[in-house]
Amino acid sequence: MLIDRAVVEVRSGKGGDGALSFHREKNVPKGGPDGGNGGRGGSVYLIAKKNVNTLLAYRHGKLLAAEDGEKGDKKLQFGHNAADVTFEVPVGTVVFDEAGMRFLGDLNEDGAKLCVAKGGRGGRGNAAFKSSRLRVPKVAENGHPGEKKRIILELKLLADAALVGFPSVGKSTLLNIVSKASVATADYPFTTLEPNLGVVTIADLGTQFVLADMPGLIEGAHEGKGLGIAFLRHIERCRVLIHMVSMDGERDPYEAYCVINRELQSYGAKLEERPQIVVASKMDADGAEERKAEFEKKLGFPVLGLSALTEEGIAPLMKKTYELISKTEPFPLYIEGNDEVGGMKVYDAHLDEKQRDFVILHPKDHLFVITGEKVTKEYGLYNLSTDQGVARLISYLNKIGIDEALKEKGAVDGDTVQLCDFEFEYLG
Numbered sequence: 001m002l003i004d005r006a007v008v009e010v011r012s013g014k015g016g017d018g019a020l021s022f023h024r025e026k027n028v029p030k031g032g033p034d035g036g037n038g039g040r041g042g043s044v045y046l047i048a049k050k051n052v053n054t055l056l057a058y059r060h061g062k063l064l065a066a067e068d069g070e071k072g073d074k075k076l077q078f079g080h081n082a083a084d085v086t087f088e089v090p091v092g093t094v095v096f097d098e099a100g101m102r103f104l105g106d107l108n109e110d111g112a113k114l115c116v117a118k119g120g121r122g123g124r125g126n127a128a129f130k131s132s133r134l135r136v137p138k139v140a141e142n143g144h145p146g147e148k149k150r151i152i153l154e155l156k157l158l159a160d161a162a163l164v165g166f167p168s169v170g171k172s173t174l175l176n177i178v179s180k181a182s183v184a185t186a187d188y189p190f191t192t193l194e195p196n197l198g199v200v201t202i203a204d205l206g207t208q209f210v211l212a213d214m215p216g217l218i219e220g221a222h223e224g225k226g227l228g229i230a231f232l233r234h235i236e237r238c239r240v241l242i243h244m245v246s247m248d249g250e251r252d253p254y255e256a257y258c259v260i261n262r263e264l265q266s267y268g269a270k271l272e273e274r275p276q277i278v279v280a281s282k283m284d285a286d287g288a289e290e291r292k293a294e295f296e297k298k299l300g301f302p303v304l305g306l307s308a309l310t311e312e313g314i315a316p317l318m319k320k321t322y323e324l325i326s327k328t329e330p331f332p333l334y335i336e337g338n339d340e341v342g343g344m345k346v347y348d349a350h351l352d353e354k355q356r357d358f359v360i361l362h363p364k365d366h367l368f369v370i371t372g373e374k375v376t377k378e379y380g381l382y383n384l385s386t387d388q389g390v391a392r393l394i395s396y397l398n399k400i401g402i403d404e405a406l407k408e409k410g411a412v413d414g415d416t417v418q419l420c421d422f423e424f425e426y427l428g
């Protein structure tokens with residue numbers, strides 16, 4: 001089986017905590033602060049390698065993790081940075097953050113590298129806080145937390161052309177004939193459940209291309225009807241679509257043609273703009289010639305007729321497909337709101353992070369819980385065993401407007417507010 005999708009957990013290292021320490025020497029009664037900074041946590045990278053063919057290594061929900069940074073120490077000893085770790089994936093792997101299916105990167109070239117979890121920064125030791133206002137800082141920062149998330153790896157099939165159309169129009173039958181594949185075919189819809197690939201050889205041109213047979217589409221596929229359209233992700237990189245319309249009289253050919261085009265459009269990756277070769281299949285069926293003539297009249301252009309029984313039209317279609325592939329540029333992977341993803345070799349999954357500061361939950365009377373990635377991350381930075389740490393946390397919460405937000409949510413004096421393991425009373 002082709003493993004073309006894997007979900008893995010990635011975890012970068014936490015930054016080492018900064019140290020809280022004071023210089024001690026016999027003859028120096030009051031030494032200055034000398035707590036060193038913590039080291040940076042390791043980051044997790046993926047790299048595309050052309051000698052890696054599948055996502056098999058990631059099949060069982062592997063954990064991709066880097067080590068934590070080392071703590072800072074007294075006498076200005078800085079903690080060591082943890083090493084970054086890099087995992088190899090096949091060329092053509094596309095990476096998404098599972099939460100919200102956010103696109104992280106397209107590893108479409110040998111050597112392309114993507115940071116999927118950035119190591120946390122080390123915390124500052126108290127020596128770093130020396131200032132004229134605070135000569136004896138009794139405060140050190142904790143290291144920044146590492147990132148932890150689940151990512152989806154998807155291997156896009158690298159087919160040159162794909163067969164699309166309603167179920168039972170003869171897509172798999174054609175693939176079998178032209179590529180000597182042995183894909184199941186039958187006279188009921190949705191025989192094909194997963195895309196299949198075949199290599200087509202054009203002997204007299206001494207050339208080959210890869211053809212993908214897709215599951216059938218139906219009206220409403222973009223809303224999940226039939227098999228849905230999720231599998232269309234496999235054809236996002238195809239240069240040519242062969243749109244097959246059956247002449248057996250099951251459906252009106254022109255209507256069927258329009259429905260499929262609408263579904264391709266609804267997929268949202270501009271598949272409708274891809275060069276299409278429209279073909280009329282099952283030309284051996286009764287009345288096929290008349291239907292084809294009518295179909296062409298409505299379309300306004302002639303189409304190739306095919307029959308798997310007589311093999312009529314098949315060789316010319318393969319030749320035409322090859323010619324169109326040769327003169328069509330490859331398509332960059334389309335990502336919503338990002339027309340072109342390419343050229344960049346190293347992507348940074350963190351650049352476009354847009355986060356809200358916090359969310360307030362109200363699980364029961366007189367209890368409010370502050371949550372959200374940003375605020376909990378910030379929370380981890382304060383060393384609450386010191387008065388300053390607490391003071392700084394409170395001033396941060398004030399700055400981001402917690403009081404107003406709590407009031408809006410209906411908090412009254414004396415209500416309990418929780419943020420991780422820290423609690424305080426609301427005072428309006």
Ligand SMILES: Nc1nc2c(ncn2[C@@H]2O[C@H](COP(=O)(O)OP(=O)(O)OP(=O)(O)O)[C@@H](O)[C@H]2O)c(=O)[nH]1
Nearest residue numbers: 167168169170171172173185186190191192216308
């Ligand atoms: N008469 C005739 N029957 C055909 C032709 N091509 C395919 N068939 C038959 O049509 C039925 C459906 O063919 P498939 O190749 O399974 O169709 P498909 O488009 O792959 O269908 P799905 O996988 O369900 O989307 C099978 O019973 C085939 O034998 C043809 O050219 N002429």
Ligand SMILES: [Mg+2]
Nearest residue numbers: 171172191192
């Ligand atoms: Mg099929």
